[in-house]
Amino acid sequence: MQLRAYFTRSSERTFESRTVTLALRWTFAAGLGAAVLSGAELVSPGTYM
Numbered sequence: 001m002q003l004r005a006y007f008t009r010s011s012e013r014t015f016e017s018r019t020v021t022l023a024l025r026w027t028f029a030a031g032l033g034a035a036v037l038s039g040a041e042l043v044s045p046g047t048y049m
Helices: 002-043
Strands: none
Touching: none
């Protein structure tokens, strides 16, 4: 019984860490994409002309 509870807790923990890692990865990708887009807008001179 105690062993099963331990395994359940550890699997929940791995799931949580996976979710957090995924969320961080998506946030990083979104930030990177926004930075690239704004950088491209700043670099290309045809945007403001």
